Amino acid sequence: MTRIASASLLSPPDIPTAEPPWALRSRGLILDLDGTLVRGHEVIPGARELLARWSGRYVVVSNNSTDTAAGLAPRLQALGLPVRADALVLAGEQALRHIARNHPRARLLLCGSDTLRTCAASLGLELVSRNADIVLLARDVAFSYATLQAIAHQLARGAALMVSNGDLTHPGPQGSLVPETGALLQAVLACAPGIRPPRILGKPAAMLFEEGLRRLELPAEDVTVIGDNARTDALGAVRLGMAYLLVGESPYADAPDMARLLQAALPRRRALPADVAGGAADQ
Template structure:
């Protein structure tokens, strides 16, 4: 798909947004976070304007598996992004809630942050270091050989493996690369290749369904804006939502959100040529 530059490249505001084809077909937005609105503690150009223009008509749906919505929203507000916790859906937190619903009061080995540990305990899950019913693998910055050995032991004895997301990396500030949960998963599967992981984050449907629920809109009325064709675009097409991509990847519609607000662009409903339905992760 080709995006045609608008004749009037005004600063982003409600008026030019109303003239763009993708906005005319959108009643609400599902927005990716890392690489779309922020890179680490850097705000990507256009992010503030986009959130201000769409106000209470967006939900951020992210494969972030470090924070909870309550811990992340103040961080985003500190960057000048007017985001409330109720507008944030995060893979790690949603994975914990999924386990609490599906395996109530189970014994859980959780490889993840203190925020996720507190969330799990608050939902009645019993956190253990051995004899687990379920292992949840999230972005664990303290992951080491001992943790890998412990996870391998629990999976070998029959524990269920849940994974917050399959991303190998996410974009960091100044072009840096931040290792993600999927990189840890590859180490685990190298030790127990017969184990089948249940990956809960994008492009799987769970987070997108929660986003639609919070927007109170049907899929055809929502546009997904992200930076990853194999998570954002793939997840959107599976759910019947239109999508747009930003960033430096070959399939991007615009280099950043600021440019997306300045050009006429039609949202897409099919994956780009050369991207297969089964392609996931980064």
């Protein structure tokens, strides 16, 4: 694994050189993607500037369960976001890698994109339509009644259920909402009562964040998570001892977008909102 190498870039002329308090306390960043850097094909204000200023010192950790890092990186670069594939940690791809490491001989029923199916085959996983040991549920825009029926049947006969992420939606362009894996999970659970609880691998669970820390080669206390969701980005950060900041339009947000966050004289946060489990002190 190639380490995310440090790099020094001069700030563009229109970016203030003075760092806000949250940046001075951070050696590296773990960044969310949808709703934080982009909304669909729209780049959120300040995203390019933040990536330039923190070049070589960030990892994007996303509950994206459609793409692989190798496929998504060029599309982000085409939007002007210089994100390398080795700086992308994506829930769907990482779920497949987890299964390949820990259950290499498992028969896998995969509900997901063609991209993830290709990735699974490249990892040597056996994809099946019946007699599955594991069902992996990811975001599948072709999800159908037949898919739901097949998954429910495999779970009823004892297959374990793993889920790339539990998000119901993610932010799309112009304020739209894009249905996510968690919405499909609700349909599956309604048709499969009494099964073993599913294992959800994406944020706020630790797996993706731990991979981000591994790539940064930094301890948790030196890293700040920036996202848009208190129940995934903030909660996952606090559980692992990382500070966080939130952007967006939610009542929990520290700034409406990255442009405002870059100018905000804010401390990093360690206390979660009152209605989100956990908490500690600001720093």
